[in-house]
Amino acid sequence: MTAWYVLVLAVVLVAVGAFVTVQLRSDLTDSLDHDLRAAVQQIAAGYRVEGAPEFRDTSNTVLSGERATSQVRDAAGHVIASFGDPVSRRPLLGNGTVRVDGTDFRLASETISRGGTPRTVVAASSLEPVNRSVHRVLVLLLIALPVALLLAAAAGWWLARRSLAPVDRMTSMAEQIGPGALHERIDVPATADEVAHLARTLNTMLDRIEAGLSEQRRLVADTSHELRTPLAAMRAELDVSLRHDDLTPAARTVLESTREEVDRISATVDDLLVLARADEVGLAAMHEHVDLHELAAAATEPFETLARARGVDLRLEGAAAPAVGDPDSLRHALRNLVDNAVKFTPGGGAVVVRSGRHDGVAEVTIIDEGPGIPTELQDRVFDRFFRVDEARAGAGSGLGLAIVDEVARAHGGRVTVRQHLPCGSVFTFRVPSESGT
Numbered sequence: 001m002t003a004w005y006v007l008v009l010a011v012v013l014v015a016v017g018a019f020v021t022v023q024l025r026s027d028l029t030d031s032l033d034h035d036l037r038a039a040v041q042q043i044a045a046g047y048r049v050e051g052a053p054e055f056r057d058t059s060n061t062v063l064s065g066e067r068a069t070s071q072v073r074d075a076a077g078h079v080i081a082s083f084g085d086p087v088s089r090r091p092l093l094g095n096g097t098v099r100v101d102g103t104d105f106r107l108a109s110e111t112i113s114r115g116g117t118p119r120t121v122v123a124a125s126s127l128e129p130v131n132r133s134v135h136r137v138l139v140l141l142l143i144a145l146p147v148a149l150l151l152a153a154a155a156g157w158w159l160a161r162r163s164l165a166p167v168d169r170m171t172s173m174a175e176q177i178g179p180g181a182l183h184e185r186i187d188v189p190a191t192a193d194e195v196a197h198l199a200r201t202l203n204t205m206l207d208r209i210e211a212g213l214s215e216q217r218r219l220v221a222d223t224s225h226e227l228r229t230p231l232a233a234m235r236a237e238l239d240v241s242l243r244h245d246d247l248t249p250a251a252r253t254v255l256e257s258t259r260e261e262v263d264r265i266s267a268t269v270d271d272l273l274v275l276a277r278a279d280e281v282g283l284a285a286m287h288e289h290v291d292l293h294e295l296a297a298a299a300t301e302p303f304e305t306l307a308r309a310r311g312v313d314l315r316l317e318g319a320a321a322p323a324v325g326d327p328d329s330l331r332h333a334l335r336n337l338v339d340n341a342v343k344f345t346p347g348g349g350a351v352v353v354r355s356g357r358h359d360g361v362a363e364v365t366i367i368d369e370g371p372g373i374p375t376e377l378q379d380r381v382f383d384r385f386f387r388v389d390e391a392r393a394g395a396g397s398g399l400g401l402a403i404v405d406e407v408a409r410a411h412g413g414r415v416t417v418r419q420h421l422p423c424g425s426v427f428t429f430r431v432p433s434e435s436g437t
Helices: 004-048 054-061 128-176 194-242 248-278 292-310 327-344 389-394 399-412
Strands: 069-075 079-083 095-098 103-114 115-124 288-289 313-318 320-325 351-358 361-366 414-420 425-432
Touching: 004 054, 004 069, 004 103, 004 115, 004 399, 054 069, 054 079, 069 399, 103 128, 115 128, 194 248, 248 320, 248 389, 248 399, 288 292, 292 313, 292 327, 292 351, 292 361, 320 327, 320 425, 327 399, 327 425, 399 414, 399 425
Parallel strands: 313 351
Antiparallel strands: 069 079, 069 115, 095 103, 103 115, 288 320, 351 361, 361 425, 414 425
């Protein structure tokens, strides 16, 4: 903004400087012309009455400009009387400006009759004083304009920074208000200007966003609670139906497929409940002494049968990794990571779950041999409902990794992902170690 202000000011100052210069030259030239016209009238009047002697006396009296000169020409243009600068001995023809020997002269003339013979009386003066005055003004403008622009730029920058300081503070506060801090508000300046109005408008918008998000969270939580009971009943009825031996193969296939869908929906509902709890009160409700190695073992065990059926080598490695936290939420997060790794690892591949403690951090690393996650998407895989591509759309709801991220942050840790060469991904779940060393 300051640059535009300086640019506009520069254009204005240049235009004003050009106008002043042109107007100064015009005014000085008009003043010189006025003096020359008055002088030539007096010289002509004296010459008409008394001839050459009076011509010289009058010229000496009324001519005062630099290199001022006068002359009388006959009808043929010959100089018959002259006074002043040597240029007067040469015929000075016309009115206005003429150049003689590299010098501009301003002329005024008047035609008279003396003794019945026409004569032309001319008065002239050099334009050098005008040119010097204009040149002096141009030099002063060339010195003053850059200085004025620098001062204006500095003043404009200072005023802009001072004026925009409240907006900068509001921007910094707005950047800090995220989904987990919607209760915070922007400080309203104690003024009655547009900045205060902007702050009040932003706070009103935050009020609406907070209210809408709270309503959405309550809807998700209430709906998830309401769905758990009918889903559990459906699962029980399907299990009872599958225990009958008189089912046809087609009917058994349909019931098994339906049970898988019910299990998937139940898992999604559980994930929604976990996220609703995270949004409402946070996840790390309990702070117990836990071992991530034991929790990783408990999270891996349910997938051993599935891994064998898919031809995936699922292995648990590593050592104890003591930490403090909520065992249920930590187990849930690790289970989601193992589930994700087993689902996307093709037959013949391997999934390694490795625990350990390094530099005061307890961690569990899950290495798979799946399709991997492109580098440009690795920061987004922990967003809610995000899935890498449509080919994976049926693999889950897009909430599993979001829950892992919520659990890690609730315990003061983090979860990261990187590519595993030649194929696959490496997810690392880290939380502070129990001993802090």
